Amino acid sequence: MASRSASAYHRADNPPSMTSSQPSVQTDSGSSSSSQKYYTMSRQQGGYSQAPGYGNARTTPAAPLLTDDDDEEDYLYSDKGLDKHSGSCISTRGLLNAFTLILLTMGLLALFLGYPLVVVLSKVFDTIDINPQSAQRLTTLTQRGLIDSDTPESAMRRTSPVDGTAWHLVFSDEFEEEGRSFWPGDDPYWEAVDLWYWGTGDYEWYSPEAVNTTAGALVIAVEERETNNKNFRSGMVQSWNKVCFQGAYYEISARLPGSHTTPGLWPGMWTQGNLGRPGYGATNEGMWPYSYNACDTGALPNQTWVNGTGPPKALDAQGLFSRGYNYELSWLPGMRFTSCNCPGTEHPGPNRNVARSAPELDILEAKINVAGGHGETSQSLQMAPFDVDYYYGNSSADGDVRIWDANTKLNDYKGGAIQEAVSALSHVPDIAYEHTVGGRYVTFGVEYAPDWNENGDAYVTWYMDGQPTWTLYGQAIGPVPELDISQRLVPTEPMFLILNVAISESFQVPDWTLLEFPAHMYVDYVRVYQRDGQPDRVGCDPPNRPTYEYIENNKEFYYNRNITEFPKSKIPRNRLQGC
Template identity: 45%
Template structure:
């Protein structure tokens, strides 16, 4: 290995530059000692025998120094030439018993005077001739005092320092010295060609590798592509069956994931309650919707529930004294709880709740049943709890959607579709058989907005009959119950009715007993003396309730619930049968709503519209007198469950059925259904540009 010239060492100076001074790192000369490798120049005298013997002795103790076999005092063999003969001690140190000349050959020792000043107190690099051995330039400093030489204790750096020359480390650097693994580092064109290009991947290892990759790829494809496709075709998807929101979007644009207890049929509905025997013909009815309200703390704010939504408004249509707020409705103890309290809200003195399944769940025909504990005490009057249904084309509380829609149930084209049920000053009974306070006027309704008389091409949801005429559409009402109190006897009761338009003279429907209507227990149920007014006609009866099933009973909350409901068959030959305390109360048949020649109207069918469900608790003098002194607030309407059944093979649920569509019309008039401040259709028309559809009886089509 080539060695660096002397000029590369820090204590050498270039010839002729005696003024050059190196850094003065340490004045302790012994601390500056570095290992010295003795070497001889050609022709130089051999070291003394003592030196040789010392070197051999040192070699016997130092693994880096190997003496010639058999002779401890012999001169170094050629293989040992140039190796250090220092004794086995830390690098850079010398034995105090040995002369410093033992650390270098005589030629080097004789040259040390050029490196040491006369005083011997400091080391100065001196210019040297080109013949000065390199060992002399790198030799450790010598103690030239007359006293015995002493050696300073080695420093940490002395113990672990190595010469920058690898040849001084004691290893064999000869290229002829082969090691066992040298062949791995030597290029071999023939061998490399065979290994690099002459192989094949069709080995056991290669096949296993490719097989593993194939299995991994197949698994990933099956997971991210196969599984979604397979699950799409094998999963049973719930049908909307015409429902606008059922499985679709709600008013807030959210898409509900309808699973578990929030499915059409509540998973907690008892198995025995999943079928029903019809009240009228003993037919088997299947459960199509149920809500047991067993999930604690449900919220009915818009978007929180897939079927029910609470309103946030004042129900001005009936001059209610309360504000309806969604916070007044929740579920607790396995029941739906709607409360009414004397709480100031929106400048009103009371706050109650109303919620519905409008545009989310509707049904046409069948049987609806609710289990209820009525609010307050049956001896105190003034509350107005109600559970009822309405056609989906009208949204309760939103006047613009109801104007010209409620409470019509009419599919004929005649004077009954016109405002006030009059045309050209008649018929006379429409002007004289009504409310005396209004000069005998029978109706103040604006006319049926979506009637069978609507001109072709006008704004109408359809459908059209075989002759191309529109089918009359509206928002009729059937009440499951409206609770009241017989003041004379302080007895709780419920009114169960159907609201309709256009009206009979005197609002009197045909009431031939057992032919047009039937009361099943006259001791409990009687025909309602209220028949209607300028805004509605009602076929109604009043039944005494189970007096224990009130949540604010004077004896305390009893935990008693009574079953109410109605079963109905839509159409011109249909019927409605109401249930009170789990038993039939009364029935009205379609002929009771038949034609009336006196007012010029035709048959009003049992409602054929898809009906949604409502429940509310309010207070209003429009419904009757209020006993302010004895009412105790808050009061609660509790509903244990709501269940809807339909005849086997006649399922018809959803708010947008093909024969009575509603979705597109609602979407086209969404402000009328979402802004309760628009109280009439004219208000909606003013902001939307819509117009009242033309009627062929009075308009040019």
């Protein structure tokens, strides 16, 4: 497994400086203006290059405000031209006054009614340069609401096979409309990115041209086509800043690309907190993969004390891959928005007592178990701060986890200095792959209850083909006194969806002799449910975890893929570092 949220992480040797300069900018040729080295999970590649790709206006004179004609200038201030004996009660001045009042009234209505409407619409759709060809389709999609009219009545409700609780549908997309495209502004729910995913050293360039709807499915095509100096072209669609949820059951019906015996393709279905945007490195630095609300060592750079002398377990990590990180537990830069940031510094809200971040939940990250001759998926929670040597509580007897499926086991990979992976591996049915004769769509899902009380009373349950595979309970990621860290949280942030297919040796070495192109991931539907008897939590800018204003105030990081690092001059200090 590898880091999904591309970010320029390196070891943070000092607390955030308040005197840094401009953000690091990576051009589409892959170079960076920063002299500082950054960490990526790509290894030396073989077979393919890893170099990133990458009318006249006419005017007329204005009419003069003053003239040399005294009569004209004095017209409104004299009795000239008025018939005082006409008996009319309507004067020119009266008409002008009335007209002025009407204009003022219309202006006030526009200010107090029109402006809020524009703000609300912009928050909901966040569209850019809607072209005429897309406008009609966008209007039609918007009118349907969050639940697709093509969703069958039988799918409006679900009952959890784990505890029998009742859930109702809050969002669906059946992808039945032919020829939908996902360029910026084309769709109110999804947007396809146009970038190289440098954080995992991918071989492909993500392009909106690789994604459309065909024959009742969302199709992501992976082609051996040189694009911006990358050897392959693929697609990634996100519901970022459009459709988000806090606590839900996500169900995605899909057929996976390629064959169940040939390694090299990396299909993903995952969710992330809306304050981070995958592929936009600066947005994730100090945000991903934290899910935390304590003001202690867990929020600090490298997960060490301010003076860097401890805790001992943070300085001498013995995880499976710790040697590659100089035996240091964490290379993360510390949380950007802790629950104790200094007064007067920027914070997304709702107040400075609430830490904010961009956690990640993976519904599916599929690879090939070559020895077993079958597909295998990692279903995981990526999180920080980290446990001692990345070993979270994994005892079934103690109620930390539960394995439901005979073909599911806890992942031996527990993480490294960039992320802790709370993960299990499950067999993917052969029939789920596009090259399997007689194959079919298979559902993949995740159900989770956020840890609103920050006490471990929360859970995540992953699913495949309608049945649970494993459950993580909140107590498994509880406090660790040896590291001076507190309860990690099952995410409370508004989480959006990402669907993509990558090719990267950081995840699995491709078998170039057997891989066939083009390959396709087909998504039959996406459905999202929330539990009966609880408030619906749908939206990317909820009052208890707002995101809109912060994103609007920092657009350069959310819309410029080439800014790979968050500028140190903008990183707020916290109480532990000194205000």
